[in-house]
Amino acid sequence: MLMIKRLMTKYIPAMLTCEEIDDFLYDFHEGQLSYTEHLTFKLHLRLCKECKDYVRKYKNTIRMSQAGFTKADPAEKVPEELIEVILKSRTKK
């Protein structure tokens, strides 16, 4: 696998190195890569198990951190007691 990777990097000028994958990862996740960058990024992941795994874990980390917090429901009402407390706090000196 490493052999193929080295050959690819050498003979396909657009082929990204593993280090470059790291540089492009943020923008890849944001959907900010150009069409060609996106394609070369995906090509590298197809050929490189390590980077594929790395990118997967990066995405999982984000997903997990999101899951660690309460899903906010905009329709949820603020408890009436809290509204009263807030309104009172303005006039209270």
Next chain:
Amino acid sequence: MKESPSTISEQDKENQLIDKLIGNDDLAYEILVRQYSARMYAVARRFFTSDDDAQEALQKAFIQVFKKISTFNKDSSLMTWLHRITVNEALMIIRQKKRQNTLPLESFTQHYNEHGERTVFSDNSEQSLMEGLGHNIEALFEKNETKFSLNELIYQLPEKYCNVLLLRDIQEISTKETANIIGISEASVKTQLHRARLLLKSILEQKDKDRLEDNWKVN
């Protein structure tokens, strides 16, 4: 640019409300709280797992709103302003949690690891910070007897990482607005967010490894 009549009247209504608020009109305050608190509450809720924390954030946000309403710039949107204040109050509560915690990750990584080796990291050497964390994280979870919770872990990240991660990944606030709220450049938001994710990833991987090793011990 042509504006539709409805948006103009909304804007006018908002301006009238603000004028009344500045004029200390009780009814206007009641309208403000009733009309905007639900959206602010939703923002606060997403920062925490407990209702108490979210309610505290909302209450503190309104205290700031009451204090600062006379400085509100009518060129900006009222909701954007209220949103920023809510975010700032929530971050303040999280900052206090950081201090209360017996195991601040930051100080943990700056002095010694569990082998007693000195591990000094400057602010710019995130790479070594991450490497150092690998050694320290085991001890962190060993000492922390409470159930592992991801939000607590994120609160314990160094503040600059914690804040961008909460604002970008959890609140899903744009890079531009995050930069405005924290007071750093958009480029810094991007690099810090990327580093925050990588740091969290390495912590979670370490945690995963520890758990697997524990399973080996049991079996």
